[in-house]
Amino acid sequence: MGKNNQQDKAARPPRVIPSYPSERLNPNLVEVPATAREDMRVAARIWADEELWKQISRDRTLLQLVNVSTLPGITGTAQAMPDAHEGYGFPVGGVAAFRARDGIISPGGVGYDINCGVRLLASEIQADELGHARLEEIVHDLARAIPSGTGKGSHLQLKGQDLERVLAEGCSYLEERGLAMPDDLDTIEGRGSLPWADPSGVSERARQRGGSQLGSIGSGNHFVEVQRVDKVFDLHAAGVLGLRQGQLVILIHTGSRGLGHQVCTDWVRSMDAVMTRHGISLPDRELACAPFESPEGKKYFGAMCAAANFAFSNRQAITYAARQVFRRALKEDGDLRVIYDIAHNMAKLERHGDEDLLVHRKGATRAFGPSHPETPEAYKEVGQPVFIPGSMGTASYVLVGTDEGFNLSFGSTCHGAGRAMSRTAAKKVQKGHEVRKALEDRGIVVRCSSIGELAEEAPHAYKDVDQVVNVVHEAGLARKVARLVPLGVIKG
């Protein structure tokens, strides 16, 4: 084994952060014109105020967004949300729409954690009805009922054709199995069951890697939080969603686990091998893609939808476990209602104007307004709910989509606070046990499988979620409804 940290053996070249001409279109929007680089097909737009624009310009987010703007069939503008930061291939916080008839689909434009997303559950009780000891008990029981950590599997045993049906049918199958209540599916994006799912594109390796992980959180920035509705900005919208000041709620943030990671790995590899045949050349190999109408494009889309169904089902299985804990602890007051479940790593086939588009949202959330047909009946008055989790221990937000946002950003908004600091840098600022103590000093109950990862996900590693949310609110992409603060954190 060689040596690590070889500064003397080969001087590290400075990272090149290219700059592009840009114009501020309004206080919350900057445009890089399509003429900024020769190979751009459309302009790039970044939703950011001055402060966030400075932060976004510090890494290679813009370079990655400009690369996205070169992809075949892209329409409108390539966009970055205010929480955007450098990723791999697409920037995290990126939104790009491609014409279905002659555009591409890109696994790297969805990401490895297919349908990573957020689900909010509303309890019947006010948070202050629980004392601290009772809260600790509930968080402890949730941590026991919901496995967390890298390879941790589920308490659910999938047998025979179970996995196949989860991939094909998503939450509909979980409802049949008694793991979902009849009303749950009405308030899940796509009813938690995407019709284009084709499990035949999900490899045996993907099934091996993640098939046993249904009902588990995983690791990284994934979590389950017990929260309190801290502030209501829009009383009417909050009422329609069934939220009230002081209410106890549960926020679940996880995705398709190892199964989704392997689906993406498999398909980036497959598309990388066929791009030349399709006459596609790219500025970055991770943007590997194929025409949506090609056999490879269709097959990946089917596999991605199957992995998305797995992710919706994962959050549903966690909901089932949370319901059991709450009913045991609170008896008849222990009901938990699904307010909504929303993806933030996905490519969706959507109608925009006269065109069917493949809208890639990587670290971005769909945010449809009141008049969109896919907004659930119960929320037609106010728009589709959107959840923006803050960093661990900070506030999260509930918003609703707007009709205006459909035209501005393909009906998309941000997905979180967005990283501002590398994991190594975050650990240098504060150690895991210090982060834990800081949270506990604020009365937050913490259960985590890795103290080291606690430091990596500490609040100082992220942008200010309040500022990110204010930009999307001011820009009209989504409207603030309520702010949630954590009482208990279960982290992978």
Add this chain to the structure above:
Amino acid sequence: MNERWHRWVDHTSEVQLQVAAESLGGLAAEAGQALGLLLLRGAAPEPSGPSRELAVDSVDREALMVDWLNEILFVAETELWVPVELEILESSPTHLRAQARGVPVEDPPVHVKAATFHGLRVEEEDGGLKAEVIFDV
């Protein structure tokens, strides 16, 4: 270049591995062992149990490095076994076969989703080879 080395470089949300060695086989061994160490959060235990073979085939040298590292991630997550010593038995720009010794783990302490093609480089440098790979973590 006679000495193999690697280092991990900061990235806003992911991690980048830079690795150098005298040959493609050496590069794969060094990169694989570096990833094993990362998965074990820097602890380097003595390998235990029998050795096993790992092999990948790819379209070119760059893809080979990504596929090789993804193979290690797959084995670590599905078999709860992390390689710590790698002896490359065969190597060409499109093929690798290695004898691996490793350690069983209850749960890989560090989570890595995938090795990516983003910013991927495998190039001749200083009479040997140098590679850069970004991981989604």
